[in-house]
Amino acid sequence: MAAAFPHVLLGPGDDCAAVRPPGGAMLLTVDQVIERRHFVPGTPLDLVARKAVARSISDLAAMGATPWCALATGALPAGFPQADADALCVSIKKWAENWNCPLVGGDLASLPEPTSPLMLTVTAIGVAHASGHVATRGGAKPGDHVYVTGALGGSLDRATGMGRHLTFEPRVREAAWLLDTFGTRVHAMIDLSDGLGRDASRIAEASRVRLELDAEAIPRHGGVDDWRAAAGDGEDYELLVCIDPACAVPALIQSTGTRLTRVGSVAPGAGCVVQDGADVHDVRAVGWDHNGRP
Amino acid sequence: MAAAFPHVLLGPGDDCAAVRPPGGAMLLTVDQVIERRHFVPGTPLDLVARKAVARSISDLAAMGATPWCALATGALPAGFPQADADALCVSIKKWAENWNCPLVGGDLASLPEPTSPLMLTVTAIGVAHASGHVATRGGAKPGDHVYVTGALGGSLDRATGMGRHLTFEPRVREAAWLLDTFGTRVHAMIDLSDGLGRDASRIAEASRVRLELDAEAIPRHGGVDDWRAAAGDGEDYELLVCIDPACAVPALIQSTGTRLTRVGSVAPGAGCVVQDGADVHDVRAVGWDHNGRP
Numbered sequence: 001m002a003a004a005f006p007h008v009l010l011g012p013g014d015d016c017a018a019v020r021p022p023g024g025a026m027l028l029t030v031d032q033v034i035e036r037r038h039f040v041p042g043t044p045l046d047l048v049a050r051k052a053v054a055r056s057i058s059d060l061a062a063m064g065a066t067p068w069c070a071l072a073t074g075a076l077p078a079g080f081p082q083a084d085a086d087a088l089c090v091s092i093k094k095w096a097e098n099w100n101c102p103l104v105g106g107d108l109a110s111l112p113e114p115t116s117p118l119m120l121t122v123t124a125i126g127v128a129h130a131s132g133h134v135a136t137r138g139g140a141k142p143g144d145h146v147y148v149t150g151a152l153g154g155s156l157d158r159a160t161g162m163g164r165h166l167t168f169e170p171r172v173r174e175a176a177w178l179l180d181t182f183g184t185r186v187h188a189m190i191d192l193s194d195g196l197g198r199d200a201s202r203i204a205e206a207s208r209v210r211l212e213l214d215a216e217a218i219p220r221h222g223g224v225d226d227w228r229a230a231a232g233d234g235e236d237y238e239l240l241v242c243i244d245p246a247c248a249v250p251a252l253i254q255s256t257g258t259r260l261t262r263v264g265s266v267a268p269g270a271g272c273v274v275q276d277g278a279d280v281h282d283v284r285a286v287g288w289d290h291n292g293r294p
Numbered sequence: 295m296a297a298a299f300p301h302v303l304l305g306p307g308d309d310c311a312a313v314r315p316p317g318g319a320m321l322l323t324v325d326q327v328i329e330r331r332h333f334v335p336g337t338p339l340d341l342v343a344r345k346a347v348a349r350s351i352s353d354l355a356a357m358g359a360t361p362w363c364a365l366a367t368g369a370l371p372a373g374f375p376q377a378d379a380d381a382l383c384v385s386i387k388k389w390a391e392n393w394n395c396p397l398v399g400g401d402l403a404s405l406p407e408p409t410s411p412l413m414l415t416v417t418a419i420g421v422a423h424a425s426g427h428v429a430t431r432g433g434a435k436p437g438d439h440v441y442v443t444g445a446l447g448g449s450l451d452r453a454t455g456m457g458r459h460l461t462f463e464p465r466v467r468e469a470a471w472l473l474d475t476f477g478t479r480v481h482a483m484i485d486l487s488d489g490l491g492r493d494a495s496r497i498a499e500a501s502r503v504r505l506e507l508d509a510e511a512i513p514r515h516g517g518v519d520d521w522r523a524a525a526g527d528g529e530d531y532e533l534l535v536c537i538d539p540a541c542a543v544p545a546l547i548q549s550t551g552t553r554l555t556r557v558g559s560v561a562p563g564a565g566c567v568v569q570d571g572a573d574v575h576d577v578r579a580v581g582w583d584h585n586g587r588p
Contacts, residue, residue, distance in 0.1 A: 021315030
């Protein structure tokens with residue numbers, strides 16, 4: 001641990017881990033992955049671990065941060081095989097290190113019943129971009145151009161429960177490239193974990209602006225029929241970015257091979273709409289509710 | 295938030311929180327609290343929140359750290375009332391601030407079934423003692439004197455599920471006093487969350503020494519009949535400390551009113567024993583297994 005990650009002073013095994021703090025601001029996030037909510041029973045444990053880690057890493061990316069270290073918990077159904085518990089720990093550690101975010105601590109506990117859902121949480125800590133700029137949800141300005149990385153839709157195969165929601169690549173390098181290139185002119189950023197409609201609306205609300213998206217412009221994965229299917233998919237984990245209109249944003253980030261597509265503009269007002277020909281649709285509720293709540 | 299805790303640059307509500315890093319090493323820990331494992335159904339939610347926060351704060355204390363900030367998750371059974379969810383969040387925030395550990399982020403999710411157990415996790419981040427000394431489990435040396443804070447036993451009323459395991463005070467100030475007073479001569483420290491036998495054995499293992507405890511010396515709460523009941527109780531959250539024998543350790547920390555009791559010594563060898571008259575008992579397995587595993 002010490003060799004690969006010199007800022008980790010003391011790894012797992014004591015009451016706490018110890019790490020050397022970064023020079024700049026620290027970014028902190030925690031997220032949960034719950035069986036029968038975020039993955040179906042029978043999902044390979046390595047992909048469950050991957051998703052748990054990647055979700056939190058994606059939150060770091062959404063602020064333009066660089067991963068620094070992570071902690072994880074696992075709550076295991078009663079009777080969960082020890083070999084599976086061990087494999088899960090190995091996978092969490094492996095994926096955390098894959099994104100340069102060494103696992104420094106954690107806790108495993110047993111749930112009361114065999115039918116209790118397997119649950120993981122990952123706390124991820126990152127370091128702010130070297131410029132000091134932190135890309136929040138609250139900085140979008142009327143006139144900004146709105147971009148997404150990659151393409152949207154079809155992250156979940158509803159027949160099998162598998163799909164890209166288990167294998168997405170958190171956009172850490174793309175976020176770093178955006179801040180490297182445009183600095184504080186990256187006014188607002190979020191990762192799409194609940195769907196374009198819901199997440200764009202979060203930027204609108206935090207920034208007290210209106211996001212106007214163009215149905216035709218929304219980049220779709222192959223097999224995704226229309227803008228509604230793309231905007232309503234929950235777990236793309238692509239970045240939605242509001243950038244000063246004076247910036248010359250290319251269609252491709254060369255270093256990562258990632259497309260950047262302009263999908264709309266920021267306007268005065270509130271809410272988020274998609275313009276489809278002559279029709280304007282309020283999409284504040286278009287997305288995925290992990291909690292199954294209205 | 296900013297006024298009370300100036301190191302919190304950005305609190306809950308965005309993809310991540312942002313905090314200014316401390317000057318010294320950061321201590322990090324995460325712990326879980328699970329219904330029907332760590333508390334019984336019907337436990338007041340404020341006490342559930344309190345226990346979740348206090349357990350992680352106690353881990354910071356066990357390293358001699360000062361609380362800095364925290365993140366929490368709640369996994370709520372399907373149909374959990376919104377008002378209860380709101381009250382739980384208020385309680386977590388309140389207790390975190392009570393121990394000067396502002397809640398900077400978190401995540402609430404809904405569990406798939408109404409019968410799924412309520413679960414909380416708290417990630418706590420602390421700052422190392424101003425001296426730079428971090429009291430790990432691994433520094434005990436043969437000849438050290440072994441102390442506990444407070445008294446042990448009876449933390450759980452088995453009839454009601456209530457008791458001190460829900461209302462204990464994490465020994466943050468006591469740990470700070472120990473490091474203020476004895477510095478690096480505090481060789482090893484742990485909080486008693488799984489019982490004196492199990493936790494003392496963790497110091498023995500990490501330090502590659504043997505802990506020899508004196509049955510008569512183990513301080514017991516009123517109503518706790520004998521050393522076995524005291525050593526076998528899981529959740530005292532008192533500190534077990536190994537200190538250089540040259541230190542003049544008082545029987546009371548005046549500033550906090552907390553007793554310090556010498557319960558034994560560190561010897562060469564391995565394991566942990568309690569000497570009761572002529573009998574020597576191996577107590578490595580004496581304690582509380584939250585996982586209900588052998």
